[in-house]
Structures are given as C-alpha cells and as structure tokens.
C-alpha cells in the first residue's frame with residue numbers, strides 16, 4: 001500500500017519523492033503548467049499535481065487522457081505549495097493513466113450535479129465531494145458508536161435479522177419465504193409446514209426483543225445492525241432498510257435511559273466535530289449553513305424536556321399552523337416535532353409519557369393507566385431521532401397488553417419467559433443511524449446518507 005494523500009498532507013513537504021494514486025477531479029492548463037487535482041478518497045483535499053509545459057510526447061499524451069474521473073498514478077516530489085489554497089503540492093515527474101474515463105460518456109463532469117441525478121448513479125456518486133464526505137462521516141460515526149458503548153462496559157450483541165415476532169407490533173414487515181408464490185396463487189393454499197422455517201417468518205424491524213434477552217444476563221448491552229420496515233412511507237426520513245443502534249440496560253429506569261441517550265448523542269456529535277472537521281466544514285458551506293455552530297451548541301447545552309401531555313398543550317395553542325390538528329392521543333406528526341424543536345425549545349427535545357395506544361406493546365405502563373414510560377428524542381429539521389422506553393417487566397401486565405392488542409402470544413413465549421425468571425426493570429432505546437447522519441451532516445434526504453438506499457418502488461438494484 002502506498003501512503004494516502006491525507007498522510008502526505010500531514011507531513012512537512014521537503015522535496016521527498018512520492019507516488020500518488022487516485023482519480024482526477026479537475027485539470028487546468030495555464031501558459032506555464034498543467035494542474036491536475038487528484039483525489040484518492042482519504043479526505044476531501046485533493047493533491048495538486050503540477051506538470052510543467054515541456055512535457056514530452058508520451059507524457060503530453062497521458063496528460064491528454066487524464067480527464068475528470070480517470071484513475072492515475074503520479075510520481076514526483078512533494079513541495080510546499082507556492083500557490084494559495086493548499087499547503088503542499090506534487091511537482092510531477094511522471095504520469096500514468098491507469099483507467100480512462102472518456103469525457104463523452106463519464107457522467108460526473110466538472111459541473112455540480114443535483115442530488116436527484118446522483119441518486120440514479122449510486123455506484124458513481126461516492127466519487128463526488130458530497131458523497132465522499134458522507135461516507136467518511138458515516139464510517140467515523142459507526143466506529144464512535146462502538147467506542148461509546150465499549151468505553152462504558154456495554155457488550156455488543158448480534159441479534160438475528162430473520163424472526164417470527166413483530167417487535168413493534170405494527171405489522172409492517174417483509175416476509176421471508178421459500179414458498180413458490182405463483183404456485184400458492186394457483187392452488188389458493190398457503191402451507192407453512194412446507195415453508196423454510198415451518199412458520200411465517202420475517203425480516204426484523206428491530207433487534208430490541210432479542211437484545212433484551214442478553215440484557216437480562218449481561219446487564220449492559222447493545223445491538224447495531226440493519227432493520228427492515230415495509231411501511232409505504234415515501235418521505236425524506238424513511239428507508240425500507242436502515243441501520244439501528246439499540247442499547248438496553250438492566251436495573252434501569254426511564255431517567256437512566258434519557259441520560260444515556262443524551263450522553264450518546266453528545267458523544268457522537270462531539271466526535272464528528274473533532275474528527276470530521278474538514279467534511280463538516282464542507283457541509284456547513286454547501287449544504288446546511290450554520291451546521292457547525294448548531295452542532296457545537298448541542299454538545300454543551302442540556303436537552304429540553306416535556307411530557308407528551310405538555311407537548312400537545314403547546315401544539316394546541318398553534319393549531320392553525322398545522323396540516324394535522326394536534327389533540328391528546330394523536331401520534332405526533334413530523335410537522336409537530338419540527339415545531340416543538342425549532343420554534344418552542346430551539347434544540348433537541350426529549351418527550352416522555354406518551355399515550356399507550358400510540359406506542360408499542362412492550363412499554364411499561366404508568367400508574368395513570370393511560371400513558372407509558374416512553375421517551376422520544378426529537379431534533380430540529382426532521383423530528384424523531386431516537387425512540388425508547390422503560391420495558392414492561394411485570395409478567396401479568398405484559399401478557400394482558402399482548403392480549404389486548406390481539407398479538408399472538410405464542411410468538412412471544414421466550415420474551416415472556418424473561419419476565420417469568422429473574423425479571424428486572426430495564427430500559428433501552430433505538431437510534432436510527434441514518435437519522436443521526438442527517439443530523440450531523442445537514443443533508444436533508446435520508447436516501448443520501450446510506451450508500452445504497454432501499455425505499456418503496458426504488459429499485460436500482
């Protein structure tokens with residue numbers, strides 16, 4: 001492996017011989033020299049490679065072919081740049097074009113392309129500044145997730161993707177089957193005995209139920225993996241396949257959960273500000289003006305708090321401003337969440353104690369018998385980033401709720417066992433990883449912060 005451009009740029013340029021390999025971003029010719037900007041993905045910064053004008057025949061030919069998008073190898077010496085704009089540059093001695101990118105067919109030319117256009121070429125978009133930056137921030141955030149939990153004594157648990165139980169009880173699951181659907185249609189009979197697992201099976205919507213089993217043995221655990229939702233939500237906040245981080249803590253209550261969620265978000269934002277500064281500066285300049293200042297505020301400020309009842313009372317004062325009228329018992333719409341975070345508190349907001357009817361079966365019922373010990377963390381720009389709760393750990397109440405909701409108790413037998421044997425109060429939450437990335441990068445469409453988005457009817461695969 002040769003050193004990366006990022007590594008070269010972190011050294012003091014003093015005439016050392018270097019070899020740079022990467023993709024041409026731009027080529028610019030002046031009377032005295034040709035400037036080739038090479039990016040190797042290691043950071044946003046290109047290596048400026050300078051070729052003087054006396055290039056011989058074969059080198060002139062190579063320079064000709066080094067068009068935007070071509071992969072190249074440049075040998076030369078690393079010197080302090082006399083020009084402004086970069087610290088160092090390569091005084092090039094030789095150029096080799098490894099893979100050409102013919103200008104008449106390569107889709108990514110110098111001009112700025114729309115995000116919509118780039119979404120249609122998800123195999124090439126990582127070669128743009130925006131998507132390169134997103135990929136680097138995504139990578140750093142994934143690592144930070146593990147660092148945060150590992151530093152705090154949490155164990156990483158791999159939960160399954162194939163399951164028989166609907167963790168959220170909302171029924172928006174993709175079925176996994178080896179049955180021949182055309183045959184099923186012809187015969188009109190579904191025989192699950194003949195299906196791969198011998199019963200209806202699905203892609204999981206959450207790792208929570210499984211991670212709870214390890215929570216009730218190891219104390220502090222988390223899972224971090226893909227989850228799947230078949231809801232037909234064609235919005236800028238929803239994906240059919242997204243990644244979720246779900247910590248679960250034993251002997252813990254809602255307050256512990258809220259503290260963990262706040263510490264977690266602040267840790268991630270702080271890490272992004274410290275370690276992805278160059279990429280965040282780009283997002284601040286090009287995508288979301290004020291991003292860095294507002295993230296810096298998130299790190300130092302406490303999160304505002306409100307109960308659901310207080311939140312609805314606040315929203316009811318501004319009824320006229322909403323498409324969906326707020327009332328006690330309604331599911332908070334994204335417009336409501338945005339209003340609360342942007343207009344009422346001006347930052348992240350933790351909303352607690354939601355009506356039990358709009359939350360999942362496993363949440364702990366409050367003494368008022370109307371609400372559950374739930375907590376959502378809402379943020380400006382798009383609303384919900386975290387959803388969590390204290391869990392119902394009392395067997396009788398949990399069984400009753402499962403029955404009330406008409407869920408099939410047999411599918412939850414092992415989940416109920418956790419309440420039969422050595423049950424403890426426990427709590428946890430789920431952070432949508434792509435929502436976090438929207439938050440940190442300032443991007444506005446969730447399809448742009450995952451390499452290969454999966455959404456209803458979007459089938460470029």
Ligand code: 4AD
Pocket residue numbers: 167168205206207208229237238239240242244246247384385386387388389428429430431432433434435446
């Ligand atoms: O609020 P949700 O549905 O909660 C759960 O799944 C719980 N089992 C979590 C837990 O307590 N362990 O989802 C959690 C988070 C949301 O706050 C949101 O950030 C994200 O997951 N999310 C989605 N992200 C992208 N696309 C979707 N369709 C999403 N649905 C939820």
Ligand code: MG
Pocket residue numbers: 384386387
């Ligand atoms: Mg939720």
